[in-house]
Amino acid sequence: xxxxxxxxxxxxxxxxxxxxxxxxxxxxxxxxxxxxxxxxxxxxxxxxxxxxxxxxxxxxxxxxxxxxxxxxxxxxxxxxxxxxxxxxxxxxxxxxxxxxxxxxxxxxxxxxxxxxxxxxxxxxxxxxxxxxxxxxxxxxxxxxxxxxxxxxxxxxxxxxxxxxxxxxxxxxxxxxxxxxxxxxxxxxxxxxxxxxxxxxxxxxxxxxxxxxxxxxxxxxxxxxxxxxxxxxxxxxxxxxxxxxxxxxxxxxxxxxxxxxxxxxxxxxxxxxxxxxxxxxxxxxxxxxxxxxxxxxxxxxxxxxxxxxxxxxxxxxxxxxxxxxxxxxxxxxxxxxxxxxxxxxxxxxxxxxxxxxxxxxxxxxxxxxxxxxxxxxxxxxxxxxxxxxxxxxxxxxxxxxxxxx
Amino acid sequence: xxxxxxxxxxxxxxxxxxxxxxxxxxxxxxxxxxxxxxxxxxxxxxxxxxxxxxxxxxxxxxxxxxxxxxxxxxxxxxxxxxxxxxxxxxxxxxxxxxxxxxxxxxxxxxxxxxxxxxxxxxxxxxxxxxxxxxxxxxxxxxxxxxxxxxxxxxxxxxxxxxxxxxxxxxxxxxxxxxxxxxxxxx
Numbered sequence: 001x002x003x004x005x006x007x008x009x010x011x012x013x014x015x016x017x018x019x020x021x022x023x024x025x026x027x028x029x030x031x032x033x034x035x036x037x038x039x040x041x042x043x044x045x046x047x048x049x050x051x052x053x054x055x056x057x058x059x060x061x062x063x064x065x066x067x068x069x070x071x072x073x074x075x076x077x078x079x080x081x082x083x084x085x086x087x088x089x090x091x092x093x094x095x096x097x098x099x100x101x102x103x104x105x106x107x108x109x110x111x112x113x114x115x116x117x118x119x120x121x122x123x124x125x126x127x128x129x130x131x132x133x134x135x136x137x138x139x140x141x142x143x144x145x146x147x148x149x150x151x152x153x154x155x156x157x158x159x160x161x162x163x164x165x166x167x168x169x170x171x172x173x174x175x176x177x178x179x180x181x182x183x184x185x186x187x188x189x190x191x192x193x194x195x196x197x198x199x200x201x202x203x204x205x206x207x208x209x210x211x212x213x214x215x216x217x218x219x220x221x222x223x224x225x226x227x228x229x230x231x232x233x234x235x236x237x238x239x240x241x242x243x244x245x246x247x248x249x250x251x252x253x254x255x256x257x258x259x260x261x262x263x264x265x266x267x268x269x270x271x272x273x274x275x276x277x278x279x280x281x282x283x284x285x286x287x288x289x290x291x292x293x294x295x296x297x298x299x300x301x302x303x304x305x306x307x308x309x310x311x312x313x314x315x316x317x318x319x320x321x322x323x324x325x326x327x328x329x330x331x332x333x334x335x336x337x338x339x340x341x342x343x344x345x346x347x348x349x350x351x352x353x354x355x356x357x358x359x360x361x362x363x364x365x366x367x368x369x370x371x372x373x374x375x376x377x378x379x380x381x382x383x384x385x386x387x388x389x390x391x392x393x394x395x396x397x398x399x400x401x402x403x404x
Numbered sequence: 405x406x407x408x409x410x411x412x413x414x415x416x417x418x419x420x421x422x423x424x425x426x427x428x429x430x431x432x433x434x435x436x437x438x439x440x441x442x443x444x445x446x447x448x449x450x451x452x453x454x455x456x457x458x459x460x461x462x463x464x465x466x467x468x469x470x471x472x473x474x475x476x477x478x479x480x481x482x483x484x485x486x487x488x489x490x491x492x493x494x495x496x497x498x499x500x501x502x503x504x505x506x507x508x509x510x511x512x513x514x515x516x517x518x519x520x521x522x523x524x525x526x527x528x529x530x531x532x533x534x535x536x537x538x539x540x541x542x543x544x545x546x547x548x549x550x551x552x553x554x555x556x557x558x559x560x561x562x563x564x565x566x567x568x569x570x571x572x573x574x575x576x577x578x579x580x581x582x583x584x585x586x587x588x589x590x
Binding site for chain 1: 409421424425428429432433435436437440441446449453454457460461462469486520521522523525526529530540541544545555558572576577579
């Protein structure tokens with residue numbers, strides 16, 4: 001439920017200051033600095049920019065203006081923009097749609113509105129590939145689905161039309177969920193919301209980006225990625241041919257080695273990566289330091305030896321270890337589920353503070369849709385109890401309840 | 405609304421002068437405002453804004469299209485503000501003898517700040533501790549969702565939600581009472 005905004009909120013859209021403070025004078029001063037630095041400043045940032053431009057690897061963002069004559073290299077979609085549809089259709093009322101129920105090619109997040117698929121909003125619910133769905137509306141490349149059995153508003157949402165399983169025969173190709181594994185982007189590729197999406201809705205992944213494969217459909221794989229500027233909740237599909245097997249020497253994303261320093265352009269140490277978040281590096285430059293950046297616009301330089309590849313699996317030393325070598329701590333200190341500690345701090349049913357095993361909390365992950373369905377059916381509506389341990393991960397001190 | 409707002413971003417090899425100026429015209433004031441929200445100092449905001457656009461001009465492959473250009477600029481501004489605080493440049497420009505202290509009378513600096521703000525609400529907000537001020541401004545003024553704010557600040561969504569709730573509470577209390585909230589150091 002959206003929290004109601006206070007009545008004074010709208011006043012914050014007024015300019016905070018009485019007078020305009022960023023004027024043409026500011027703009028001209030900046031332009032003058034740019035001109036000066038282009039004339040041969042020793043500023044390291046400008047030298048880096050010049051090197052990058054000369055090597056034809058420079059990719060600098062600009063606002064598109066009608067008068068710009070430079071040929072665009074790529075079209076990058078902004079999350080603020082409406083979704084790209086290969087064919088624009090107006091929303092069709094339900095009675096003009098095929099009433100045939102459909103299953104889905106795989107599990108997919110259904111959203112409140114088609115726009116949400118591209119934005120920062122999480123799915124409204126996860127549509128079950130083994131349930132029958134009715135189409136209640138269509139809009140471009142999206143359809144609104146509702147379960148045939150027990151339809152309700154909570155399970156009404158939009159998914160890409162592609163997910164409809166049009167061929168319900170035994171041999172129909174479905175998405176295969178796989179135990180996660182990492183690969184590396186080998187050739188530049190735009191990710192898509194679904195395989196064969198005519199115009200990719202995602203942004204471009206560059207060589208060296210680490211992807212975590214979670215599913216496969218013909219020659220496509222569904223991946224998780226690390227984002228640094230803004231979360232992206234839609235599915236991401238890339239052709240497997242654009243990826244190469246995991247090779248730490250090719251990875252450009254990972255973590256900073258615990259205790260390592262980050263430096264500014266002048267070589268001064270500037271502190272830790274905020275939140276111990278994953279980092280990305282640019283290994284183009286020679287020398288013993290990489291330029292790096294992290295979430296929140298944080299950037300600097302690190303020593304080559306302090307880069308630890310793979311942003312999905314590395315124990316970055318944030319959590320202490322017990323005598324058995326298990327990490328323990330609070331899940332809220334983890335930047336992703338994959339970096340949660342082995343023992344997660346929790347309160348037992350009687351308020352006892354202890355730890356639960358992450359693997360107990362996550363439970364067994366289904367390996368097939370049939371398995372998932374069976375697990376869902378067998379799930380007890382009252383939830384389940386798991387042991388609450390002391391920090392040693394062995395002494396049971398209570399019970400932790402997981403709701404159904 | 406400028407035509408630029410409705411266009412998709414395109415990536416080109418070089419920033420030409422016209423495009424760079426258009427970027428500054430479109431976003432310059434908001435970047436300045438954000439730097440001011442974080443530092444409460446118009447001189448620092450001037451310098452930080454300049455550094456942000458210089459960095460944007462020279463940045464290499466940094467905009468990945470994950471977010472809107474505005475969110476990306478806000479992220480750079482935030483980072484630049486932290487670096488700025490650590491830099492020797494900051495130490496050079498701080499006036500000798502300017503000591504930040506809590507007392508019952510507003511300092512000359514505080515009075516100058518108050519006189520430049522456009523309404524009493526901004527006075528309340530600018531006196532919040534920065535960690536509350538920032539999430540409130542990003543939500544109320546820049547209309548970022550809690551999830552977007554979490555991504556921008558590198559925080560968990562729960563932390564953002566908690567800070568936003570507390571920020572709103574503090575402002576609501578002060579706004580109703582018609583008083584300036586207790587001053588807090590940044």
